[in-house]
Structure formats: structure tokens, C-alpha cells
Amino acid sequence: xxxxxxxxxxxxxxRDLLIAARRRSDVLTTFFFFVIVVSLFPLGVGPQPDTxxxxxxxxxxxxxxxxxxxxxxxxxxxxxxxxxxxxxVLTPQPLTLLVLAKILAHWLTTGLPLVLIxxxxxxxxxLPGNALATLLWSLLIGTPALSLxxxxxxxxxxxxxxxxxxxxxxxxxxxVPVLVFGAGAVTASATGMGAAGHLSxxxxxxxxxxxxxxxxxxxxxxxSLE
Amino acid sequence: MRExxxxxxxxxxxxxxxxxxxxxxxxxxxxxLGLVGLYIAFFAAPTDFQQGDxxxxxxxHVPAAWMSMFIYMVMAFWAGIGLAFNTRLSSMxxxxxxxxxxxxxxxxxxxxxxWGRPTWGAWWVWDAxxxxxxxxxxxxxxxxxxVAAIDDRRRADKASAVLALVGAxxxxxxxxxxxxxxxxxxxxxxxxxxxxxxxxxMVAGMLxxxxxxxxxxxxxxxxxxxxxxxxxxxxxAWIKDLRKS
Numbered sequence: 001x002x003x004x005x006x007x008x009x010x011x012x013x014x015r016d017l018l019i020a021a022r023r024r025s026d027v028l029t030t031f032f033f034f035v036i037v038v039s040l041f042p043l044g045v046g047p048q049p050d051t052x053x054x055x056x057x058x059x060x061x062x063x064x065x066x067x068x069x070x071x072x073x074x075x076x077x078x079x080x081x082x083x084x085x086x087x088x089v090l091t092p093q094p095l096t097l098l099v100l101a102k103i104l105a106h107w108l109t110t111g112l113p114l115v116l117i118x119x120x121x122x123x124x125x126x127l128p129g130n131a132l133a134t135l136l137w138s139l140l141i142g143t144p145a146l147s148l149x150x151x152x153x154x155x156x157x158x159x160x161x162x163x164x165x166x167x168x169x170x171x172x173x174x175x176v177p178v179l180v181f182g183a184g185a186v187t188a189s190a191t192g193m194g195a196a197g198h199l200s201x202x203x204x205x206x207x208x209x210x211x212x213x214x215x216x217x218x219x220x221x222x223x224s225l226e
Numbered sequence: 227m228r229e230x231x232x233x234x235x236x237x238x239x240x241x242x243x244x245x246x247x248x249x250x251x252x253x254x255x256x257x258x259l260g261l262v263g264l265y266i267a268f269f270a271a272p273t274d275f276q277q278g279d280x281x282x283x284x285x286x287h288v289p290a291a292w293m294s295m296f297i298y299m300v301m302a303f304w305a306g307i308g309l310a311f312n313t314r315l316s317s318m319x320x321x322x323x324x325x326x327x328x329x330x331x332x333x334x335x336x337x338x339x340x341w342g343r344p345t346w347g348a349w350w351v352w353d354a355x356x357x358x359x360x361x362x363x364x365x366x367x368x369x370x371x372x373v374a375a376i377d378d379r380r381r382a383d384k385a386s387a388v389l390a391l392v393g394a395x396x397x398x399x400x401x402x403x404x405x406x407x408x409x410x411x412x413x414x415x416x417x418x419x420x421x422x423x424x425x426x427x428m429v430a431g432m433l434x435x436x437x438x439x440x441x442x443x444x445x446x447x448x449x450x451x452x453x454x455x456x457x458x459x460x461x462x463a464w465i466k467d468l469r470k471s
Contacts, residue, residue, distance in 0.1 A: 152392055156385045160375045169371055170389060173364040174396050177403035184407060205399070216392055223384040 008093040009101035016105030019078075026074060031113045034067040038121045049126045056125035057135065057186030064114050064139060064182075065175050068146035071110040072154040072167050075102060075147075076221065080158045089225055099221065100214040103151050111143035127190060134189035134199075141199060142182040145206040148213035149174050155220035177205055238315050238455045239464045245448040245455075252445035259438035266431030280344040283337050285431055289439040291334035291355075294362060295397070297327035297443060301369075302394035305387035315451075317383035318458070320390060321373055322450035326443050328366035334359055354405040361400050365393045379458060 020027050041059045042052055079085040088098050118139050119132045127135065153171035157163045185198035235241045267285035274281040301323040308316035338356060339349045350356065372389055376382035459465045 152388070156372065156389060157375070160372075161377075162375055166371055166375050169364070170368040173361050173368060173400070174392065176361055177396075177399050180403045180407040201403075212395070216388060220385065220388050223381060223388065226381060226384075 005093045005097050008091065009097050012088070012098050012101040013105045013108075016102060017108065020105070020109040027109045027113070030067050030071040030110045031117070033070060034063050034114050035117065035121065037063040037066060039124070042124070052125040053127060053190065056122060056127050057131075057183040057190070059125070060118055060121060060135060060139075061142075061179050061183040061186075064118075064143060065146065065172065065179055067114060068110060068143065068150055069168055069171055069175075070164075071106070072150045072171065073164055075106045075151060075154045076158055077154075080224075085158075085221065086225055089222060095218040095221065096214045099151065099155075099218045100210075103147050103214060103217070106151070107144050107147040111139075111147055115139040115143060127186075131186055131190035134195045135186045137199060138182045138185040138195070138202060141202045141206055142178050145178050145202075145209045146175060148206070148209035149178075151217040152213055152220055155217045155224060158221070158224040178202065181205070236313055236315055238318070238459055239462070241315055242452060242455050242468075245452050249445050249448050249452070252441045252448065256438050256441035256445060259434050259441060263431055263435035263438050266427065266434060271428050271431050272425060277345055280341060283341045285435045287334060287337040287341060288432055289436040290330045290337065291359065292436060293439050293443055294327055294331040294334050294359065297323050297330060298362065298365070298390075298397065299394060301327060302390040305390040309384055309387040309391070314383075314458070315455075317387065318451050318454045319447070320387065321383075322447045322454055323443075324366060324369050324373070325450065326446045328363065328370065330439070330443070331359060331363040331366060335363065354401070354407075357404045358397075358401045361404070362397065365397070369393070 038059055041055065045051055045055065076085060079088070089095055091098070115136060119136050122132045122135050150167075150171050153167045153174070156170065157167045160166060181198045181202045185195040185202065188198055189195040235244055263285060267282055271282070271285075273279055301320045304316045304323065305320040307313060308320060335356070338359070342351065343349050369386055369389055373382050373386045376385060456465060
């Protein structure tokens, strides 16, 4: 893979998107997992609109966390199994950027669909209009952080015994701040307090993850491939 | 003047006997200080006029909570050194510290629950400190499971080091996020911060207990690192010589 790092990154992202398009069931599984988990809560806690409105931000965000986490195994798993990952590590391009390109593809196929369907699920929970908009915004700003932080966990657990459950154990505690501010933004907006502060902090976390996570994930990949 | 070799004890072979010599001293210190501290805690310190005798659990609780956070930082430090300089002993030290840290976190949570029941009337409240301590326990468990899941020792060292460092960066972020989450939600109806005017005998007892916990943690980590060295270096000639003698 010669050429500039930018071209290499585009090639990596396009390839991952193409694979996702050819194997749609993988993408759809995560998507429907998210929808089903959110729909289970009214069945569990009862259909009173007041209760639903109160738990909606937390429920949607926790479901987004779980869905993002479940899809992490796909980020590097297949490439690790067939040796593509080793070739990526051997290319002259900086691995950090290539990892970032893979994370971008992962977010486009798993994070973005969740963001787009979330307002519809919010309607089921009787969220008011401004809270629905905040839900959309908070997920749009926050889910990249989930893919970014998750990439580190996915890279660390490549080819390790009990990979899936282990990834959950590693990644979920690190997701806590994103959950707190993501759900907090929606709650604040629903109670009329204004969500700008929460969203700014969420954006700060996503940006910090954007700087550090691809680098840490690249280091973890090198360790896993040694 | 002869130049001092700072790295003499960075080799498992030289560190193993040194650790063996230090363990009884630290264990002894922990036992003596623990007894003195517990004597102060149960007999010398007066009963608190607000909380009654229930407050006495802080003599265990506070040192455990401090150690739980401090050990994570020390663990991340050794893991980072191991990752940067590729020194085996540093990674072994990080692995050896983790179970003690997890134990301290657990003790802090458990004693906190026992203190909370009579004082707050609840075993558990979603207070910022309690919640971040719980997440710290999860971080320890994640670290321990990652180490246990990877069979290749060198890979386990490095992978767990990356995790420990990522965790160390996250600990303050988690603490502050949980703090804001709590205050934004309901306002802290119950505060962990008591009036700072603690009787000096209480402070003394707590300090003695803190040093006892320090000594115990060091001794436990050294004991564990000795086991780890024996296990990993079992093929090495010096271990075989040691077994024979």
C-alpha cells in the first residue's frame, strides 16, 4: 500500500465499509440488538409514561453502550484471523492513522445507525421534542468516544480466551463518564435545565479520546501481534 | 568513589533474596502497628458524640480507601516502567500489586457499607466517592482478568500495562464525572465530609493504621512477587541452585 497516509486511510475505511455492505447481517444485528434492549425496559418496569420519561435517557444510553461493546469484536477480529492486520502493521503508513480509519468505519456502521434511530425510540418513551433533539445530539457527539475507547479494549483482547466477556469487563468501566454526561444531557434538557454544559463535556471527552485512543489502540495491536 | 549501581535490584535474581529479607520486617511492622492502631481505635479513642461507636470503623475504612487508590497508581507506574524499558521485574511488581489493591478496594466498600447502615440508614447510597470506588474495583477486576486470560507472559505484561495506564488516566475523569452526576441529580443530601475537628487521638490512631496498611501492602506485594519470580524463572539456573541448597 504505497501513496500518502491519507490515501491509505481512505482505502482502509472504504474496504471496511465495503465488507460491512457485503455482510449486512453483522451491522443489522447490532442495530436490532439496540432496538430490542431499549424496547425491553417498558415491559420490565411497566408502561406508565411518567416513569418511562424519567428512565428514557439512561435506558437509551446504556443500550448504546452495550451495543457498541458487542460490536467491538468485529473491529479487528476478522482482520486478525486472516492476517490482514499483520499486513496493516507492516505498511509504511503510521499505524495510528490506519487504526483511526478502522475506528471511523466501525462508527459509521455501528454508531451512526444507533444515533439515527434513537429519536424514534425516544418517542416510544414519550420524551418531549427538545429532549429528543438533545438525545440525537448527545449520541452523535458521544458514540465516537465509545468506538474510540472500545478500540483499545478490542485490540488488547485480540485472540484471547473469553474475548467477548473480557472486552466488556475492560471497556464498560471506561465508558462510565460518557454514559454520565450523555444521559445527563438528555435529562437536563427534559427538565428544562439546558444541556449545553453536558454536551460540551461530552465533546471534550470525544476529542480527548480521538487524540489518545488510536495511539493506545495501535500500541495494543502491536503487542497483540508480537 | 565507586559508582553505585542503581539497577542492581532490577534483576529477579538479585531482587528475590532481597524481597525475602524484607518481607518479615514489613509483616512485623504491619502486625505491631496494626495492634497499636486497633488498641487506639477500640480503647483510647473516645466515642463520637454524633455517630456513637459506629464511627470506629473508619480506622479500617479510611486506610483501605487510601491504599486502594494509591496502589492503582503505583501499579500503573510499574506497568508503565515495564512497558517503556521492557524490564521483567517491573511488570511482575505490577501484577503482584493488583490483588492487594483489589482487596483494599473491597475492604473499603465493605466497611463503608457497615458504616453507612447505622450512620446514613442505608447500606449503599450512590454517593460520588462510593461510586468511583466501585468503578475502581471494576478496573482492578478487568486488569486481573486480562492478565489471567493471556497465556503468553510477555504479552500479558504489555497488554495489562496498556490497560493499567488507560485506567490511570481515566480514574480522575471517572471521579469527577461521577461527582458532577451526583450533584446535578439530587444535591448531596448526605456528605461524607465530617467536621474537620477530629480529636487528635483519632487522627493518631488513623495514621498508625495507615502505616500498618502500607506495611501490609508492601509485604503482601513482595511475597507475591517472590512467587511470581519462582514461577517465571523456574527454568533459570539460579532458581535450580536455590532449590538444591
